[in-house]
Amino acid sequence: MSTTSNIRWPRIAIAIVALTAAIGAAVPADAGPTLDKIKERGVIRVGVGSEPGFFTPDANGKWQGFFVDFGRALAVTVFNDPDKVEFTNSSPQQRLPALQAGQFDVLLSGVTQTVTRAFKLNFHFGPVVFYDGQGILVKKSLGVTKAADLEGATIGVQSGTTGELNIADFFKKTGKTYKPVVIEDTDTFTQALLSGRVDALTQDSSDLGLRRSAFPNPDDYVLLPERLSKEPLAPAVLGGDDRWLEIVDWTVYATVQAEEYGITSQNVDSFLKSDDPGIKRFLGVDTSLGEAIGLDPKFAYNVIKKVGNYGEIFERNLGKSTKIGFERGLNKLWTQGGLIYSPPFR
Numbered sequence: 001m002s003t004t005s006n007i008r009w010p011r012i013a014i015a016i017v018a019l020t021a022a023i024g025a026a027v028p029a030d031a032g033p034t035l036d037k038i039k040e041r042g043v044i045r046v047g048v049g050s051e052p053g054f055f056t057p058d059a060n061g062k063w064q065g066f067f068v069d070f071g072r073a074l075a076v077t078v079f080n081d082p083d084k085v086e087f088t089n090s091s092p093q094q095r096l097p098a099l100q101a102g103q104f105d106v107l108l109s110g111v112t113q114t115v116t117r118a119f120k121l122n123f124h125f126g127p128v129v130f131y132d133g134q135g136i137l138v139k140k141s142l143g144v145t146k147a148a149d150l151e152g153a154t155i156g157v158q159s160g161t162t163g164e165l166n167i168a169d170f171f172k173k174t175g176k177t178y179k180p181v182v183i184e185d186t187d188t189f190t191q192a193l194l195s196g197r198v199d200a201l202t203q204d205s206s207d208l209g210l211r212r213s214a215f216p217n218p219d220d221y222v223l224l225p226e227r228l229s230k231e232p233l234a235p236a237v238l239g240g241d242d243r244w245l246e247i248v249d250w251t252v253y254a255t256v257q258a259e260e261y262g263i264t265s266q267n268v269d270s271f272l273k274s275d276d277p278g279i280k281r282f283l284g285v286d287t288s289l290g291e292a293i294g295l296d297p298k299f300a301y302n303v304i305k306k307v308g309n310y311g312e313i314f315e316r317n318l319g320k321s322t323k324i325g326f327e328r329g330l331n332k333l334w335t336q337g338g339l340i341y342s343p344p345f346r
């Protein structure tokens, strides 16, 4: 390499950096078609399921639940208002085509991220908000303690879910037989076990745990120990709008990063006085981060203040203080042995 090129290249590099910075400063952040539509409409459309703990309207018709809270967090990022979001219940079978048809801006319905859904349905997935695995729920009186005991059993499966293929694979691998009863509607699915129409139900184990906790006699039913699959449940959006996906991503990450910092809806104001430069940028006390990414510099502050951090969302809807009583398990922060992790806010 000649001396001249050694001198020239850094100059070119400097020029490129300067030009990029100038363009970046001049061009407002691209809003993206989905965000434009949402702003015009004044509300985010979210597809959900129906299951107390994850997503359910309360006595006043107000939607509550773990996945619902991420929808509210999104509404805070976009509108600084947790109520500018419309939740619509749709069965597992119908919600994926509904997202494809543009009826929802995002699915927060316990959708498993899979390669087929990425390539064939053109779904893009946000961060996993709940690491799950498929389980099997049986009546205790059946005397079954492991999945392998279910030879010849009648098993309810919800149509349109990953459960259909997983249970077929499981029985193929074990060389045993079973009779699938495929049911679309969520209440009919539950009733099939309660009425004895099926010996067992298979679904995401969280889903089965939630159903069981709403049974009149939950202790009469047991979730078998096996997990037949990996079910990473994540927000799903339709591919082709990167900006919208980034908003979904970083809204979820804000809840995770807040938990990592120890920032909650209760103490967030005290963190506004923090000397930590990272926390200052994260909460928008130093506005440079928000300005750089084209979001309200206080979006993370607003999400935490109005909805809470990841741990609060989990505990309030599913945790030990609720009748659901789920352990965090894999859904602990990575610093505590779990898989919940936020990339850096910088």
Ligand SMILES: N[C@@H](CCC(=O)N[C@@H](CS)C(=O)NCC(=O)O)C(=O)O
Binding pocket: 048, 049, 050, 051, 054, 090, 091, 092, 109, 110, 111, 112, 113, 158, 160, 161, 162, 163, 185, 186, 204, 206, 207, 231, 233
């Ligand atoms: N994760 C599976 C199952 C999806 C699913 O059925 N989700 C549950 C929550 S984890 C649900 O919506 N249950 C309530 C309902 O059927 O409405 C998939 O993506 O196919």
